Amino acid sequence: MFLENYKSGWQDFFEDIKKEPFYIEMMEFLQKEYETHVIFPKFEDVFKIFRLVEPEEIGVIIIGQDPYHKKGLANGIAFSCSNDQKIPPSLRNIFKELNDDLNIDHFQNLDLSNWVSQGVFLINAIMTVRSGEPASHKNIGWEHFTEKVLDFINKKNEKIIYCLWGNFAKRIYNNLRYNFINKDLTISSAHPSPFSYHLFKNSRPFSKINEKLCVIGKEPISWDK
Template sequence: MQINIPQSWHEHLNDEFEKPYFRKLTQFVDDERQKHEVFPPEEDVFSAFQHAPYDNVNVFLLGQDPYHDNNQAHGLCFSVRPGIKPPPSLVNMFKELREDQGCRIPNIGYLVPWADQGILMLNAVLTVRAHQANSHKNHGWETFTDHVIKVVNAKESPVVFVLWGGYAQKKKALIDTTRHTIIESAHPSPLSARNGFFGSRPFSKINQALQAAGKAEIDWQIPDL
């Protein structure tokens, strides 16, 4: 497994890559790729870090598991490649964004413009076997991404952590709320969006928290392709 992350992350993560659990995880993912199709492609596994260098991270949006259908996952949680139909959770995010910020719904689900503004868009598990949701959970990724939460939490500068759904909200214990802001609600999936995601106005709350910290607000409008 190739680990392609920007220099700014190296000092925070290099020790982790040398630990036995991570070596075992690397072996597992490499073995899976030999036997099965695995998403996202190897060069995209760490793309959340490439788009949001450590020093730039002002928002941390935590997802759970990569999309597991063809050509969807490219290493940013909730985002899909250009030309791929936005999945239901992302459709609901765009609906809420329209209500919250007045943004028009774009014709793509490619969220790289958000990441490039300092949003670390990281799933808790970074790989998945094709068409088998959660097939790579409990093999070490969670240990790694919990460590990422801890190193972002260690930043002196305030960060907005966005936790949608019960799975993400279990990570609250890793976050120092005296320095950082947590924005939480139901998950945008069709199963739960009507039970607390719709109407939660997370996008304006993120911008309010950034503004209070003296930081630039996010331009949420995804350009059409």
């Protein structure tokens, strides 16, 4: 159903996941959803993130909840949106913290594809949503899919930095199967939504990520791209 012209390193993952009963049922459900409702992101963008980076290149994982549910925003990357849109509140707060943390102004570029290409895996745990209905595709199988994706990445990479924004991301992280995740490489804070921005503010995740990347011998992220 979805465009799966993913990077070659994901081939084994998708070959295996397509055989899973939960995945087959979820795809059948989503086929009907796209036929009968307005669903975001566009079906060709649902797996966009897998087209931007090889699993072996991932050094940082940031977990979102589900895509933006307003027209034109969701583009297949957590927190990211198209540059012809008005900036969503959570993304605005992320950029405010980036500016405070590293003095980087990212407000004119709302598309975070370049972060993903550098190894920052921005994945929504729930990868589709009905227009105007946040969390409408919760519990259809996406959360299980995402956990399998992250377990696959963890097997491919000895050291991964997890940046957990909010309790939802922390629950997904705590459900991961592989117990060799390095807790010392995990960064936690509140979610950047307007409801918890006062707790997210001054958390400085971007400089912390780069510091930890340097410790494990990886290139820091150019957050200005």
